[in-house]
Amino acid sequence: MVSEPVVFIDGEAGTTGLEISERLLSLPVQIHSVDPARRKDPQARAEAMQAADLVVLCLPDDASRDAVEMIGQFSAQGKRAPKILDASTAFRTAPGWVYGFPELAADQPEAIMRAERVSNPGCYPTGAIALLRPLIDAGVMEPSFPVTINAVSGYTGGGRTMIEEQERAGGPAFLLYGLNLAHKHLPEIRQHALLDRRPIFVPSVGHFPRGMIVSIPVHMDLLVKGTTVEDLRRILEEHYAASSFVTVAGPENTLVADTMAGSDGMELRVHADAEGRHAVLTARLDNLGKGASGAAIQNIALMLGISPN
Ligand SMILES: NC(=O)C1=CN([C@@H]2O[C@H](COP(=O)(O)OP(=O)(O)OC[C@H]3O[C@@H](n4cnc5c(N)ncnc54)[C@H](OP(=O)(O)O)[C@@H]3O)[C@@H](O)[C@H]2O)C=CC1
Ligand SMILES: CC(=O)N[C@@H](CCC(=O)OP(=O)(O)O)C(=O)O
Numbered sequence: 001m002v003s004e005p006v007v008f009i010d011g012e013a014g015t016t017g018l019e020i021s022e023r024l025l026s027l028p029v030q031i032h033s034v035d036p037a038r039r040k041d042p043q044a045r046a047e048a049m050q051a052a053d054l055v056v057l058c059l060p061d062d063a064s065r066d067a068v069e070m071i072g073q074f075s076a077q078g079k080r081a082p083k084i085l086d087a088s089t090a091f092r093t094a095p096g097w098v099y100g101f102p103e104l105a106a107d108q109p110e111a112i113m114r115a116e117r118v119s120n121p122g123c124y125p126t127g128a129i130a131l132l133r134p135l136i137d138a139g140v141m142e143p144s145f146p147v148t149i150n151a152v153s154g155y156t157g158g159g160r161t162m163i164e165e166q167e168r169a170g171g172p173a174f175l176l177y178g179l180n181l182a183h184k185h186l187p188e189i190r191q192h193a194l195l196d197r198r199p200i201f202v203p204s205v206g207h208f209p210r211g212m213i214v215s216i217p218v219h220m221d222l223l224v225k226g227t228t229v230e231d232l233r234r235i236l237e238e239h240y241a242a243s244s245f246v247t248v249a250g251p252e253n254t255l256v257a258d259t260m261a262g263s264d265g266m267e268l269r270v271h272a273d274a275e276g277r278h279a280v281l282t283a284r285l286d287n288l289g290k291g292a293s294g295a296a297i298q299n300i301a302l303m304l305g306i307s308p309n
Contacts, residue, residue: 005304008032008048008082010067011058013039015159016087019293020056020300023264027297028306046070050079054303056296057086064088068117083303084117087296092119092188099192100299101126103243104133112302120299122185123291124151124203125192127214127283130246131268132193134239140227147199148217149189152257154210157287166207176204211258212287218279220272229272229279236268245290245298260286264294 007029011017013036024031032051038044049055049071057064064086074081091097098115102108112118121129128149135141152174155166165171183201190198220227233248240246245264251271260267266285272278285291301307 004028004030005053005306006030006032006051007054007056007300007304008034008052009056009058010045010049011063011087014058015156015163015288016292016296017056017058019288020058020087020296023293023297024300027301027304029300029304042070049082050074052082054083054085054300056300057084057088059088061088061090064090081116083115085120085296085299085303086117087120087292089122089184089188090119091117092122092125093191094119100295101129101192102298102302103130103240103246104192105137109302112299113305115303118299118303120292120296121192122188123153123157123212123285123287124149124183124185124201124214125188126266126291126295127151127212127285128185128189128199128201128216129193130240130266130283131214131216131236131281132189132195134235135223135232136194137239138235140224140231140235142224143194143196145195145222146197147193147195149199149201149214150204150217151202151212151214152204152206153212153287154208154258154261155205156210157212157291158205162205163209166205171207172205173207174204176202178203206257208258208261210261210286210288212260212283212285212291213255213257214283214285216281218281220277220279229270229276232270232279232281236270240268245294255282255284257284260284260289262286262289264289264297266290 034044097117100118100120237248269282271280
């Protein structure tokens with residue numbers, strides 16, 4: 001009998017790590033954990049990594065960089081190195097890493113399957129890239145298009161610290177942040193959506209645990225001449241026709257941010273005025289679902305050559 005592949009989640013006790021370990025129960029894998037008292041002990045972690053076929057890093061960026069360095073030394077020591085899926089922001093634009101958004105392009109699932117190192121996309125970039133990349137690939141939006149991205153996330157997006165702040169009585173109802181216009185997701189969005197021009201990105205957090213809307217307003221006359229609202233819908237529908245996770249839905253007059261909580265799917269929409277002068281593209285997802293752990297499960301299944309249930 002062929003034994004099940006072994007997965008070690010470094011940072012298993014964190015927000016993303018916990019979600020991934022729960023979802024992994026649906027895959028034919030063995031999950032190896034370290035004794036919680038030794039979860040930050042480099043030796044215990046190195047032993048767990050050496051025994052694994054795949055290591056999932058759910059750590060802050062600097063700790064992820066250290067873990068990748070640690071695994072890099074295994075080959076130098078003549079030891080077998082596991083594949084790596086990193087959930088942090090540290091490697092999403094790094095050379096030698098494959099971007100773990102299987103719906104990015106037709107050949108992306110194959111690239112993820114073959115890769116030794118895969119970066120799991122950020123929650124906001126998942127929505128923004130899903131909306132923008134097919135339009136740029138189809139040639140209706142120029143890479144120099146002046147893109148503005150507005151987004152709202154549930155507070156679990158800020159990890160344990162923000163969850164504790166928000167769940168203490170008196171947490172703020174709604175706040176804009178990233179107003180220095182240098183959010184850590186900008187390079188990732190730009191690189192994988194294939195934008196030449198740096199987008200303006202205004203994220204926000206609402207007083208709800210999980211859910212997200214990413215919205216991108218479009219002046220239709222700034223798209224390639226002759227592009228209609230129907231073209232935008234058709235391009236997105238064709239791009240995601242075979243996806244089990246991403247759907248293109250009809251426009252709505254109101255969108256509630258947390259209706260996808262608990263789901264690994266993502267809904268895309270093209271809203272427009274009656275004259276077709278303006279459009280607003282939206283992506284609605286769970287920041288911890290398709291925005292993190294759901295995508296991680298898709299990537300783990302591809303990297304280990306198993307089908308998700
Ligand atoms: N929350 C989200 O929506 C998303 C988060 N991510 C990414 O996932 C990563 C983790 O985020 P999140 O789960 O939210 O954060 P959390 O703060 O909830 O969890 C981080 C975990 O890592 C542990 N940890 C920290 N340093 C080390 C170390 N040196 N060695 C071993 N364990 C360590 C922490 O332990 P302790 O608490 O004891 O310090 C904690 O269990 C981040 O890089 C984030 O960008 C990705 C997508 C979405
Ligand atoms: C609400 C909130 O704080 N969100 C985080 C993004 C979520 C995250 O840290 O994870 P990823 O980079 O992997 O998506 C932020 O803006 O920094």
